Amino acid sequence: MSGWSKEGKVQLLQGNEALAEGALAAGCRFFAGYPITPASEIAEHMALKLPAAGGTFIQMEDEIASMGAVIGASLAGVKAMTATSGPGFSLMQENIGFACMAETPCVIVDVMRGGPSTGLPTLASQGDVMQARWGTHGDHPVIVLAVSSVKDCFEIAVFAFNLAEKYRVPVIILSDEVVAHTRETFVAPPRDQIEIVDRVKPTVPPEWYRPYEDTGTGVPPMAAFGDGYRHHVTGLTHDERGFPTQRSDEIDALMRRLFRKITQGFHEIQRVEGFMLEDAEVAVIAYGSVARSARRAVTEAREHGVRAGLLQLVTLFPFPRRHVEKVLKMCRAVLVPELNIGQISREVKRVQRGTSRVETLNRIDGRLITPREISDCLIKMYY
Amino acid sequence: MAEGMTGLVHKYLRHEKKFPHIWCPGCGNGIVLGSLIRAIDRLGLDKDKVALVSGIGCSGRMTTYADFNTLHTPHGRALTYATGLKLAREDLTVIVIMGDGDATAIGGNHYIHAARRNVDMTAIIVNNQVYGMTGGQYSPTTPYGARTTTTPYGMVEHAFDISALAVAADASYVARCTVYHAALLDQLIEAAIRKRGFSSVEVLSNCHTQFGRRNKMASPVKMLEWFKENAVRMHATSKMKPEELEGKFIIGVLADSERPSYNEEYERVRERATGNGNVPKPPARCEG
Numbered sequence: 001m002s003g004w005s006k007e008g009k010v011q012l013l014q015g016n017e018a019l020a021e022g023a024l025a026a027g028c029r030f031f032a033g034y035p036i037t038p039a040s041e042i043a044e045h046m047a048l049k050l051p052a053a054g055g056t057f058i059q060m061e062d063e064i065a066s067m068g069a070v071i072g073a074s075l076a077g078v079k080a081m082t083a084t085s086g087p088g089f090s091l092m093q094e095n096i097g098f099a100c101m102a103e104t105p106c107v108i109v110d111v112m113r114g115g116p117s118t119g120l121p122t123l124a125s126q127g128d129v130m131q132a133r134w135g136t137h138g139d140h141p142v143i144v145l146a147v148s149s150v151k152d153c154f155e156i157a158v159f160a161f162n163l164a165e166k167y168r169v170p171v172i173i174l175s176d177e178v179v180a181h182t183r184e185t186f187v188a189p190p191r192d193q194i195e196i197v198d199r200v201k202p203t204v205p206p207e208w209y210r211p212y213e214d215t216g217t218g219v220p221p222m223a224a225f226g227d228g229y230r231h232h233v234t235g236l237t238h239d240e241r242g243f244p245t246q247r248s249d250e251i252d253a254l255m256r257r258l259f260r261k262i263t264q265g266f267h268e269i270q271r272v273e274g275f276m277l278e279d280a281e282v283a284v285i286a287y288g289s290v291a292r293s294a295r296r297a298v299t300e301a302r303e304h305g306v307r308a309g310l311l312q313l314v315t316l317f318p319f320p321r322r323h324v325e326k327v328l329k330m331c332r333a334v335l336v337p338e339l340n341i342g343q344i345s346r347e348v349k350r351v352q353r354g355t356s357r358v359e360t361l362n363r364i365d366g367r368l369i370t371p372r373e374i375s376d377c378l379i380k381m382y383y
Numbered sequence: 384m385a386e387g388m389t390g391l392v393h394k395y396l397r398h399e400k401k402f403p404h405i406w407c408p409g410c411g412n413g414i415v416l417g418s419l420i421r422a423i424d425r426l427g428l429d430k431d432k433v434a435l436v437s438g439i440g441c442s443g444r445m446t447t448y449a450d451f452n453t454l455h456t457p458h459g460r461a462l463t464y465a466t467g468l469k470l471a472r473e474d475l476t477v478i479v480i481m482g483d484g485d486a487t488a489i490g491g492n493h494y495i496h497a498a499r500r501n502v503d504m505t506a507i508i509v510n511n512q513v514y515g516m517t518g519g520q521y522s523p524t525t526p527y528g529a530r531t532t533t534t535p536y537g538m539v540e541h542a543f544d545i546s547a548l549a550v551a552a553d554a555s556y557v558a559r560c561t562v563y564h565a566a567l568l569d570q571l572i573e574a575a576i577r578k579r580g581f582s583s584v585e586v587l588s589n590c591h592t593q594f595g596r597r598n599k600m601a602s603p604v605k606m607l608e609w610f611k612e613n614a615v616r617m618h619a620t621s622k623m624k625p626e627e628l629e630g631k632f633i634i635g636v637l638a639d640s641e642r643p644s645y646n647e648e649y650e651r652v653r654e655r656a657t658g659n660g661n662v663p664k665p666p667a668r669c670e671g
Contacts, residue, residue, distance in 0.1 A: 030471050051656035056470045056649060061496040065463040068456065068493075072436075072467020075454065076475070080467070098457055225452035225468060226475050228431045232447060234455035243401060243447060 013186045015153045015179040016083075019109060020045035022157025023081050025194055028107070029055030030080035032069035034062055034088060037121040038177040039111040042083035063088035067095035067108070074104045075233060077224025079161055083109035086128055087118060089135070096170050097136035098235045100258070103212070103220070105164035105171075105199055107157070112176040112288075112339075114366050123366030124177040126288055126339040132172045133317050139255065141262040143171045143269060144317040146287040150184035156314065162197035163269060167261055168219050174316065176339070178289040178368060202229060210240045214253065218261030262318055270320035273312040276302065280309025282381045283331045285324065285348055287313040290337050290369050297374030304375070306382040319347050328355040333381040337361035337369045357381075388417075395420045395430070397450045405444055409603030411562035411588030415509050416445050418565055419478070422573035434475045436465040438485035441516045441590075442509040445480050459490025462497040462506065469504050473646055476576060477504040483524040484514050487543045491523070494545075498552035501580040503644040507572065508545055508583065511590035519593030526630075530597040545585045550638045555580030557638040561587040561610035564634060571636070580644040587632055 013021070020042050023031075031046035033039075047057040056073070060066040066082045073080040084092065089110040099106055112128045114120025119127075132144040143163055147156045153175065160171040202209050202221040211231040213220045223229030236244040237251050245251065262269065276298055277283065286294040291312040301308040311327045313320060328334060328348075334356055336345035345360045352358050361377055363369050406412050423433060433451040437443040439458035446453035452475070456464045461479045469477045486494045486508045497506065513531055514520040521531040523543040530537060549557045556578040558571040568586060575582035589595060589606035600606045610632065617635030620628060654660030 030467065032467065048656075051649070051653040054653065058466070058470060060463065060466070061492050064460065065466075065493055065496070068460045068463025069467035069470070072454075072464035072469075073471035074467075075464075076468045076472035078471040080471070094457055095460065095463075224472070225434050225454075226432055226472050230431060230450060230452050232453045232455065234447075235457055236455065241399070243399075 007188045007190050011186050012183050013150055014041065014181050014183045015150050015175060016041035017045050018150045018153035018186055019157050022154035024049055024053060026158040026161035027196055028079045028081050028161060029053060030073035030078045032058045032060050032066040033082050034060055034066050036085045036088045038113055038180050039083045039085045039109065042109060063091035064095060067092040070106050071095060071099050071104050074106045075225050081107040085111050085113050086115045089128060089131060093135040097138060099170040100136065100140040101235050102233050103168035105168050107160045107164055107171050107173065109173045109175060111180045112174060120366045122177065124289055124339060124368060126176060128174065129316060129343040132174055141259050142317055143169055144174060145314055146174045146316050147179055148288050148291040150186050154186065158194055165197045165199040167265060168199065168222060174288065176289050211242045212238060212240045214257050218257045218264060266318060269315055269318060270323065271314040272320050272323045273314060275310040277309035277311060279307055280331055281307040282333050282378050283309045283311055283327050284335045284337065284374060285311045285313065286337055287316060287344065290339060293369050293371045294337060294374055296371035297378060300371055300375040301378040304379055306378050308378045316344065321351050324348055324351055328352055331356050333357040333359060335359045335361060335377050335381060337374055339363055391420055391424055395450055396448055401447055404448055406441060407592045409591060411511065412442055412445065412509060414562040414565055415586050415588060418568040418572050421569050422576060425573055426576060428476055432475055434468050434477045436461045436477065437480040438490065440482035440485055442480050442482045459485050459493065461485065462490060462493040465504050466497065466502050469502050478576065479504060479506045481506060481508050483508060483510040483512060484522045487523040487545055495548065495552045498549045498554035498581050498583065500645050501555060501642060503580055503646050505575045505582045508585045509588045510545060510585050511588045511594060513590050513594040515590040515593045546637050549583040554583050555640055555642060556582035558636045559585045560634050561614055561632060562589060563607045563610040564614065580642060
């Protein structure tokens with residue numbers, strides 16, 4: 001029994017369920033979480049499906065504990081995930097930093113709701129973008145992906161696990177209340193069409209194993225606890241053997257490798273989707289549920305004779321700079337609509353360097369940005 | 384004896400570059416690590432199948448020195464990482480080392496729930512009643528009236544009884560000892576590891592550097608004498624009046640019961656999910 005189900009069958013799923021199904025398809029066999037709106041259905045679905053798949057679900061005492069258990073399970077060799085929303089995501093930051101430092105693959109889903117603090121538990125927001133990027137302390141690279149549909153939820157969950165395993169990093173998926181609870185028809189792809197990546201394990205004899213050795217890819221092979229490769233894992237800055245160090249040469253080498261392994265993978269980590277961009281003169285750069293409105297808005301604007309296009313960001317970080325630069329160079333003006341006061345728009349402006357005008361459209365009242373609001377902007381920008 | 388000890392040191396401690404250790408001369412951490420190693424040796428555990436998990440503080444460095452699968456987690460979180468490890472890989476013997484700040488302050492909630500949940504693992508709490516590594520600030524187990532760097536006029540909070548907390552949370556096995564009673568400590572740790580479910584061993588340990596120095600016990604010997612003179616065996620407490628037990632450390636086994644571990648319970652969940660197990664009845668409704 002696979003745990004995930006029904007390949008080829010048409011199902012009506014909500015985003016949260018599809019995300020859980022995607023995780024199961026990717027080989028996730030451990031989930032630890034704490035109830036929170038609007039993410040709870042992911043935990044509920046995992047509680048239902050994991051046991052039969054030979055996996056483990058556990059509801060921990062808080063989100064700190066959930067993230068700790070996820071890292072523990074991953075160190076034992078099992079693909080692991082947690083899901084939460086803003087308040088819980090804040091609590092997880094400490095342990096996410098550990099996963100960065102100890103290079104422990106795992107996936108964290110943040111179904112964004114309005115904030116700060118308890119905020120708007122049942123309304124959508126994109127307010128956690130920068131928390132996903134910089135939430136844990138210290139200098140660190142991070143992979144952040146955004147989902148905008150039920151189909152996305154499934155596919156991006158698989159993509160997230162693959163990246164986590166390949167690069168030995170925590171991968172954060174940003175969903176939001178609207179994507180999480182919207183039901184859409186979904187057909188699970190045949191299993192042999194789903195590419196699944198597993199972490200590289202050491203092949204050397206245990207006495208040769210250096211758990212944080214630099215390699216060509218910058219990603220050291222990872223042994224699971226119990227596999228005979230006894231080693232030390234710590235959140236302290238460590239040498240190649242995993243032991244704490246204060247030697248500047250060892251500190252520098254570790255920190256630079258942590259960044260380098262992500263930089264070297266930009267080509268496959270940075271995923272975007274273009275829509276009607278070929279001849280676009282004005283473009284929208286959007287992600288998450290806003291990208292859905294943007295897609296419709298582009299079609300509507302085209303009906304008014306506006307040469308509009310959409311660059312949908314799937315990968316938010318590492319920021320897909322080259323893709324954004326290309327759009328900035330070819331378009332006169334770019335609109336960045338967001339359900340925050342301007343988080344990704346700042347990144348766009350950071351790479352803009354005078355190439356084109358960048359406009360923003362922000363809603364922070366818990367409501368969605370409508371296609372009409374975006375198309376109105378596009379028409380104004382065009383004429 | 385000495386040769387046997389040396390043999391164990393070579394067998395269970397890491398050889399490469401990790402010594403000298405960071406502990407002060409006379410620190411109780413060495414006694415606890417010694418007891419742990421002797422217990423593991425007597426149990427005949429395979430080093431590859433032992434996971435030693437620690438938090439932050441002087442005791443947390445134990446994982447650096449011991450040659451097992453070792454995990455040095457953020458402050459207070461050791462039990463949560465250990466829970467993930469044990470649930471994902473049941474063939475591991477999971478042992479968690481924490482300090483008093485680790486287990487009862489920043490990680491207090493995790494400690495209560497690990498005991499309640501009964502995941503099959505052993506927690507060893509090195510209780511030196513102070514934050515030693517950060518310079519001697521008071522902890523939740525600092526005795527009333529004691530001087531620390533953050534209670535320069537005396538401690539006015541009341542101390543946590545770590546083991547009573549574990550008993551209340553229904554841990555399967557709860558024991559307390561001191562580093563003076565090393566032979567007893569060997570036995571208690573061995574029994575705790577052997578125990579199915581969550582076991583907790585609290586060890587009163589000496590931090591003469593940060594605690595003793597400010598409380599008229601500025602040497603390891605003075606602190607060990609304090610433990611020796613104030614320890615009362617569990618079986619002797621029944622004949623003592625509550626006022627006689629004031630300020631005493633009750634040592635020995637405080638609780639020992641049998642109930643299925645979380646791992647065993649979850650195996651039943653897996654059976655039910657695949658249609659092979661019996662679904663339990665909901666709890667009986669209160670009558671009347």
